Amino acid sequence: MHVEEKRGKSDCTKENRTLNIFDPQVARAVEAEVKRQQDKIILIASENYVSQAVLQAQGSILTNKYAEGYPGARFYGGCEYVDVVEELARTRAAALFGAEHVNVQPHAGAVANLAVYLAVLNPGDRILGMELDHGGHLTHGSPANISGKYFQCFSYKVDAQSGYLDMEEVRRTAQRVLPRLIIAGASAYPRTIDFAAFAQIAGEVDALLMVDMAHIAGMVAAGLHPTPVPHAHFVTSTTHKTLRGPRGGMILCRKRFARAVDKAVFPGIQGGPLMHIIAAKAVAFKEAQGEDFYRYQGQILKNARALAQHLKELNFNLVSGGTDNHLVLLDLRNKGITGREAELLLDELGITANKNAIPDDPQNRLVTSGIRLGTPAVTSRGMHEAEMKQIAALINSAIEGKDDPVALARVKREVKNLCTAFPVYQQNMV
Ligand SMILES: *Cc1c(COP(=O)(O)O)cnc(C)c1O
Numbered sequence: 001m002h003v004e005e006k007r008g009k010s011d012c013t014k015e016n017r018t019l020n021i022f023d024p025q026v027a028r029a030v031e032a033e034v035k036r037q038q039d040k041i042i043l044i045a046s047e048n049y050v051s052q053a054v055l056q057a058q059g060s061i062l063t064n065k066y067a068e069g070y071p072g073a074r075f076y077g078g079c080e081y082v083d084v085v086e087e088l089a090r091t092r093a094a095a096l097f098g099a100e101h102v103n104v105q106p107h108a109g110a111v112a113n114l115a116v117y118l119a120v121l122n123p124g125d126r127i128l129g130m131e132l133d134h135g136g137h138l139t140h141g142s143p144a145n146i147s148g149k150y151f152q153c154f155s156y157k158v159d160a161q162s163g164y165l166d167m168e169e170v171r172r173t174a175q176r177v178l179p180r181l182i183i184a185g186a187s188a189y190p191r192t193i194d195f196a197a198f199a200q201i202a203g204e205v206d207a208l209l210m211v212d213m214a215h216i217a218g219m220v221a222a223g224l225h226p227t228p229v230p231h232a233h234f235v236t237s238t239t240h241k242t243l244r245g246p247r248g249g250m251i252l253c254r255k256r257f258a259r260a261v262d263k264a265v266f267p268g269i270q271g272g273p274l275m276h277i278i279a280a281k282a283v284a285f286k287e288a289q290g291e292d293f294y295r296y297q298g299q300i301l302k303n304a305r306a307l308a309q310h311l312k313e314l315n316f317n318l319v320s321g322g323t324d325n326h327l328v329l330l331d332l333r334n335k336g337i338t339g340r341e342a343e344l345l346l347d348e349l350g351i352t353a354n355k356n357a358i359p360d361d362p363q364n365r366l367v368t369s370g371i372r373l374g375t376p377a378v379t380s381r382g383m384h385e386a387e388m389k390q391i392a393a394l395i396n397s398a399i400e401g402k403d404d405p406v407a408l409a410r411v412k413r414e415v416k417n418l419c420t421a422f423p424v425y426q427q428n429m430v
Contacts (some may be wrong), residue, residue, distance in 0.1 A: 011029060038424045041391060041415055045327040045355040045374020046187070046215065049381065049424055050280075051287060058246045058280035062418065066104035066272045070262060082275045087157070089278050092285035095220050096228050099252035104281050105265050105273040106249030109214045113139040113249060114146065116234045118211050119264035121180055123150045127205070128179035130165075131155040133357040133365075135329075137212060154179065158359050163320030165189070167197045174205045181352065184228070185212030185236075188356050188372050190308075190323040192226065199231035210234040216243025216325055218376070221288040222297035225325065231255060242300065242326055242376050244293075245284025246277045266289045300326045303375040306385040310392035319358050319370065328373040332360045335399050339368030346371075349398050349408060350415035351366035351391070381422045 020027045028341070050058075055331070062082060068075040071083040071090075089104040106112035127147065129140030134157045138145045141153030154177040159166040174182060182205075183196040195211055202209040211228035217237040219225035228235050235252040239245035253261050266273070287293055308323045311330065319329040332342055339355030346353055356372035363369050373395075379385070394411050401407025 005293040025156045034425070039416065039419050040347075041279055041419060042377040043351060043373040043375070043391075044377065045354075045372050046238075046241045047374075048241060048376045050244055050246065051245075051282070052239075053283045053287070054244070054246055054280045056332045057283045058276055060276050060279060061272070062276035062279050065275050065329060067275055068266060068272050069278075070266075082278075085275060085279045085282055086273070089282035091287060091290070092282055093250060093252070096285050096288055097227065097235070097252055099229055099235070100255040100262070101258035102149055102255050103251040103261055103265050104248075104278050105270060106251060107238075107274060107277075108247065108269060109212070109236065109249045110145075111265075111269060112236040112238075112249035112251050113137075113210075113212060115261060116152070116236060116253075116266040117147060117181070118268045119257065119373050120208055120234075121151060124152060125181070126152045126154065126177055126179040127181045127183060128154045128156065128174055128177050129183035130186050130189070131157045132157045133361055134359045135186040136183075137185070137187045137214070140183045140185075140212070141373060158320075163359060164191055165193065167194060167201070170198070171204070174201050174207065179207050181210055182207045183210050183212060184213065184232070185210075187215060187351040188327065188329055188330055190325060190327050191316070191320050193228075193323040195226060195231040204273060208233045210236060212236045214238040215327070218244060218288070218293075219297050219301065219325065222294045224294075224297050234261070239281050239284060243284060243288060243296065243297075244376070244380065246280035248274070248277050248280070248281060252261055281370045298383065300375050300379045302385055303379050303383065303388050304328060307373060307375060307392055308390035310389045311395070314392060314396040316396070325370060326376055329356060329358065330371045330373065331369060332371060332399075333369050337399055337402065338363055339370050340366065341402075342371045345402055346395065349394075349412045349418065351395065351398070378422075381424050383422055387418065387422070390414070394418075 065082050066076045067079050071087045089103045093102040106317045128140055130136030132142050139147050142148045156170045156173045182202045184193055199209055207234045209334045211232040213220055213228055213235055214237050216225045219242055220227050233254055237250055240247040251261050276288055304326050306324045308318055308328045317331040317334055320330055343355040353371050353373050357368045358370035361369050377428045396409050
């Protein structure tokens with residue numbers, strides 16, 4: 001072989017091995033997933049469709065770079081460009097949320113929470129979070145999670161009658177437990193959380209306050225949900241739910257905790273940060289500053305309210321009777337169907353949602369009596385209130401007609417038509 005032929009042909013580029021050519025098995029699964037995201041109505045409250053720009057940053061060659069440490073203080077050479085990226089992500093997030101300090105390195109929301117625990121707790125300390133079955137998250141003290149194994153965990157609940165958080169119950173529990181850390185924030189709570197009241201209680205019992213705003217971060221960024229930032233010592237979040245960035249986590253905190261938080265993330269829990277994901281976070285934070293994003297978040301809320309209203313008119317019971325945010329929690333007990341059955345039935349017809357425990361659910365966690373519906377993804381594909389009315393009717397027809405093949409075939413057809421009318425990958429942004 002001539003030397004000239006070899007020169008400039010590195011091992012990774014010598015063949016034009018696209019994913020399709022090199023690994024058709026993975027390529028086919030990705031293509032099938034594209035089609036699934038196009039052909040189904042996604043009502044999973046924690047999912048969304050990211051923009052082209054986010055996807056591009058996330059798929060970039062920044063994945064090749066090691067950058068342990070923080071901008072200006074890395075343990076590797078060659079970090080001058082990824083430093084630019086991380087600095088952009090940090091400063092944009094700080095401006096967007098009005099935070100004193102930001103860490104954009106957590107690989108996920110769960111890791112962001114763990115980093116806060118590592119930063120300020122000792123094993124055996126007491127933490128107080130929202131009961132899992134009442135809308136809380138696994139990482140807030142579930143026995144199945146590291147938080148439940150390393151700390152003494154206590155929980156507060158929503159009011160059994162109203163479905164709302166009862167801040168007096170939170171206060172009584174906090175006074176009884178005397179936790180080191182109180183955690184506010186939820187995965188399945190359809191109402192506005194009073195962060196000021198949580199801060200008041202934390203102050204009374206001399207506890208630290210962490211707010212996990214994973215679900216509502218987009219609305220907080222847009223100013224359409226009260227911000228926890230002035231009230232909490234730590235605010236954790238995912239970046240991929242209503243915020244519509246790449247999968248990942250972040251931590252906002254007061255300056256005096258900056259060092260402890262940064263050390264907890266690296267080297268406390270993680271090694272090298274995912275610089276391609278951090279680039280995509282920076283892009284998402286830039287998108288979130290814009291007027292389009294504000295309108296998008298407003299439409300998520302209008303759509304959730306419309307969905308809730310129409311479902312109520314169809315005799316569905318809603319936990320707490322409605323919604324203030326992007327999600328609706330249905331109590332299906334009057335409909336003769338469990339959460340699991342509803343999830344399977346709806347997905348078969350092209351509507352994807354998840355079964356979810358309702359407060360004090362008589363069914364176990366794999367069955368449940370509820371289903372959680374969220375509007376971030378359908379709003380990203382351009383749907384408005386009229387489509388929410390149609391979706392409510394489709395859900396009702398599916399459940400009412402679950403034993404009627406003709407009715408189910410009609411639902412399936414209408415779902416398909418609706419998806420065709422709102423293409424995902426041409427019209428990604430509102
Ligand atoms: C989704 C969620 C998380 C976890 O995020 P991951 O990125 O999946 O680890 C943490 N807390 C709350 C409240 C959530 O809703």
